[in-house]
Amino acid sequence: MALRHFERMSFDFIHENPDLEDELEQWGKMPEPSTEDHLFMLRVTTYDRVAERLKKAALELKKSIVAETWGSSGQNVADFSLYSGALGTAFLLWKSFQVTNDAEDLCLCSEIVRACDSASLGSRDVSFICGRAGVCALGSVVAKSMGDNDLMDCYVIKLKEAPVIDKIFSNGRKLGRKGGSPLMFQWNGKNHWGAAHGLAGIMHVLMHFNLQENQQKEVKETLLYMIKKRLPSGTYPLCEEEKGDLLVHWCHGAPGVALTLVKAAEFFGDKVFAKAAVDAGKVVWERGLLEHVGICHGISGNAYVFHALYRLTGSPEFRFKAKSFACFLLDRGQKLLAEGEVRGGDHPFSLFEGIGGMAYLFLDMVQPATAKIPAYEV
Numbered sequence: 001m002a003l004r005h006f007e008r009m010s011f012d013f014i015h016e017n018p019d020l021e022d023e024l025e026q027w028g029k030m031p032e033p034s035t036e037d038h039l040f041m042l043r044v045t046t047y048d049r050v051a052e053r054l055k056k057a058a059l060e061l062k063k064s065i066v067a068e069t070w071g072s073s074g075q076n077v078a079d080f081s082l083y084s085g086a087l088g089t090a091f092l093l094w095k096s097f098q099v100t101n102d103a104e105d106l107c108l109c110s111e112i113v114r115a116c117d118s119a120s121l122g123s124r125d126v127s128f129i130c131g132r133a134g135v136c137a138l139g140s141v142v143a144k145s146m147g148d149n150d151l152m153d154c155y156v157i158k159l160k161e162a163p164v165i166d167k168i169f170s171n172g173r174k175l176g177r178k179g180g181s182p183l184m185f186q187w188n189g190k191n192h193w194g195a196a197h198g199l200a201g202i203m204h205v206l207m208h209f210n211l212q213e214n215q216q217k218e219v220k221e222t223l224l225y226m227i228k229k230r231l232p233s234g235t236y237p238l239c240e241e242e243k244g245d246l247l248v249h250w251c252h253g254a255p256g257v258a259l260t261l262v263k264a265a266e267f268f269g270d271k272v273f274a275k276a277a278v279d280a281g282k283v284v285w286e287r288g289l290l291e292h293v294g295i296c297h298g299i300s301g302n303a304y305v306f307h308a309l310y311r312l313t314g315s316p317e318f319r320f321k322a323k324s325f326a327c328f329l330l331d332r333g334q335k336l337l338a339e340g341e342v343r344g345g346d347h348p349f350s351l352f353e354g355i356g357g358m359a360y361l362f363l364d365m366v367q368p369a370t371a372k373i374p375a376y377e378v
Contacts, residue, residue, distance in 0.1 A: 004290070004291045005248065005287045005288065005289050005290050005291065006289040006290075006291075006328075007289075008285060008286050008287070008289065009039075009043075009289070009324055009328070011043075012285070012317060012320075012321070013316070013317045013320050013321075014043060014044050014320065015044075016044055016045065016046045016047065017044045017045070018045075018046045018049075020041060020044055020045065021041055021045050021049075024041065033331060033335075034331055034332050034335050038331055039327060039328065039331045039332070042327040042330065042331055043320075043323065043324050043327050047319070047323060047368075050323060050326075050327065050330075050365075051365050051366050053330065054326055054330060054362040054363075054365045054366070055099065055100075055362065055363060055365075055366055057330055057359075057362055058096070058359040058360075058362035058363045059096065059100070061355055061356075061358065061359035061362070062092060062093070062096055062359055064349070064355075065089055065092060065349045065355065065356050065359060066089060066093070066108070068349045069085075069086060069088075069089045069349050069350075069356075070086065070089055070108075070112060075115060076115075077115045077116055077118075077119035078119075079347075080115075080116040080119040080120045080123070080135060081129065081130045081131070081134070082128065082129050082130070082134040082138075082351060082352070082374075082375055083129045083130050083296070083350065083351065083352045083353075084345075084346070084347040084350040084351075084352060084353055085116070085347075085350065086112050086115065086116050086119075087112070087113070087116045087134055087135055087138065088350050088351025088352065088356050089112055089349075089351070089356065090109045090112040090113050090116065090138060090142075091138060091351055091360075091374060091375075092351060092356050092359055092360055092363075093105045093106070093108055093109035093112070094106075094109050094138065094141070094142060095360055095363050095364070095374075096363060097109065097145075098363075099363045099366055099367075106142065106145060106146060107146075109138075109142055110139075110142050110143070110146060113135060113138055113139045113142055114139075116135045117135050117136070117139060117155075120132045120135050128375050129352070129375050132158070133159065134375065136155045136156070136158045136159045137155075137159065139151070139155035140152050140155035140156050140159070143155060165206070165209055165211075165215075168202065168206065169183070169215055169218065171185065172184060172185055172202070172218075172222075173218075175191070176222075179191075179240065180225060181199075181221075181222050181225040181226075182217075182218040182221045182222050182225070183199070183202075183203075183218055183219070183222045184199065184222075184240070185198065185199060185202055190239040190240070190241055190242075191239050191240035191241060192238065192239045192240075192252075193226065193236055193237055193238065193239055193240065193252075193257070194236075194238065194247075194249075194251050194252035194253065194256050194257075195250055195251060195252075195255075195256025195257065195259065195260065195376065196250070196251035196252070196256065196296065197251070197252075198239065198252075199222065199226065200226070200236070200256050200257045200259075200260040201256065201260070201376075203219055203222060203223055203260055203264070204259065204260040204263055204376070206219050207219060207260075207263050207264065207267040208378065216268075219264075220264070220268055220270075223260070223261070223264050223273065224272070226257065227261075227272070227276045231243065231245050232245075233245050233283065234254065234279055234280065234282060234283045235247070235248055235253050235254040235280070235283045235287075236253055236254055236257045236280075238252050238253070247297075248283060248284060248287045248288055248290070248302070249290070249296065249297035249298075249301065249302075250295060250296055250297065250301035250302065250304070250373065250376075251296050251297055251301075252297075253283075254280040254281075254283040254284055254305075255280070255284050255288065255301060255302045255304075255305050256376075257280055258277050258280035258281055258284065258305045258308065258309070259304065259305065259308050259373065259376065259377060261273045261274075261276045261277035261280060262274075262277045262308040262309065262311070262312050263377075264277075265277060265312055266312070274312060274313070277308075277309060277312065278309060278313070280305070281305050281306065281309050281318070281321075284302050284305045284306070285306075285321055288302035288305070288325070289302075289325070289328060290302065290342075291341070291342050291343060292342060292343050292344070292345060292353070293329060293333050293337065293342055293343075293344055293354065293355060293357065293358045294344065294345055294350070294351075294352055294353045294354050294355075294356075294357040294358070295351065295352045295353075295357035295360070295361075295373065295374070296345075296352040296353055296357075297345075297353075298342075298345075298353075298357065298358075299325055299328065299329055299333075299342075299358075300325075300329065300357040300358045300360070300361040301352075301357065301373060302325060303322050303325035303326055303361055304322075304361070304364075304371065304372065304373040304377070306318045306319070306321040306322035306325065307319075307322050307364070307368055307371040307372070307373075308372075308373075308377065310322065310368060310369070311369060319368050322365070322368060322371070323365070323368075326361060326362060326365050329358055329361070329362075330362070333355075333358060337355070351374065360374060
C-alpha cells in the first residue's frame with residue numbers, strides 16, 4: 001500500500017486560459033512534458049480540451065490493457081474479479097462503450113464477462129468487487145444493451161436476493177456496545193474504518209436502502225462518531241485500535257470516508273456531513289498524490305473525491321482539483337511508472353490496482369458531473 005506521496009500541487013484553483021497553449025506553440029515556447037511548466041499548462045487549459053486528451057490517452061491505454069489481460073492469456077481466466085482480474089477489463093470496456101458508443105467494446109466486454117462467468121462458477125465470494133455478484137450484474141447490463149433479453153434474464157436469475165440489512169444492524173450493534181459507536185464491525189479481528197473493509201464502506205452501502213427511522217439514526221450517529229474521532233491531521237485511522245496517520249487511500253483513510261460523507265450529506269441533508277466531506281477533501285489535496293496510479297490506493301481513486309465534492313457543492317474548485325490529479329497522471333504517469341517512481345500494484349493492468357483504473361478515470365473526466373468511483377458510488 002502507498003505510504004509516500006508527491007508534494008501537493010500549487011494553487012487550489014486557477015482560471016482557465018483558452019489561448020495559452022496555442023500562444024506557447026506559436027511562440028515556440030511549448031514546455032517539455034513531465035515538467036512543472038507543462039503540468040501547469042495542462043491545468044489551465046480549458047476543461048473540454050483536456051478531457052479530449054484524456055479520452056484519447058484512455059483509449060490507447062485500453063488497447064494495452066486488453067492485450068495484456070485478455071489477449072496474452074489465451075482468453076483463459078485465472079482471476080475473474082473486478083478488483084484485479086478480467087472483469088475489471090470488461091468494466092473498462094463497458095465504460096469505453098458508454099463514452100464512445102463503439103460496438104466493438106460492447107462485444108468484447110460481453111465475451112470477457114462470459115469467460116468470467118464460467119471461471120467464477122465455483123466461487124463462494126458473493127461480493128461485487130471480488131465475487132460472482134459483479135460478474136452477473138455487469139453481464140445483465142451488457143446483455144440488455146446488446147438486446148439479448150434471454151442472456152440478461154440468465155444473469156439476473158443468478159443474482160440472489162437476501163434480507164441482509166437487519167443482520168448487518170444486528171451484528172453492528174453487538175460490537176458497538178463494547179465501544180462508543182452505535183455500530184461497529186470487524187475485519188481480520190480489527191475494527192476497520194475504511195471504505196473497502198470497514199465502517200465507512202458499510203455505512204455507505206446502508207444509505208442506499210430504505211432504512212427504518214431507528215436505523216437511520218444509528219447510521220447517522222455512527223458517522224458523527226467517526227467525524228469526532230478523526231485524527232488531528234483531518235484524516236481517518238485505519239482501524240479503531242490504531243492511530244497511525246499514514247494512509248490517504250480510497251480503501252483506508254480520508255478519501256474513502258469522504259465519499260461516504262458526501263453520500264451522508266445527500267442522504268440526511270445535514271451540513272455537518274458536507275463540511276466534514278470538504279475537510280476530508282483538503283487532506284486528499286494535500287497528501288493524495290500517491291506513489292500508486294490505481295483506484296484502491298492510488299491517485300486515480302483519490303481524484304474521485306473531488307468529483308464527488310463537485311457534485312455535492314457545484315464549486316468549480318473541485319472540478320479543477322479532479323482535473324489537476326488527472327493532468328498529473330496524463331503528464332507523468334507513464335514516465336513515472338517506467339522509472340519506478342510510481343507503481344501499478346501487484347496487478348499493474350488491473351482496474352483497482354493498476355493502469356486500468358487510470359484509464360477509467362480518464363474516461364470519466366469527459367462528463368465530470370456524473371463521474372463516480374466504480375463499484376462504490378452508484
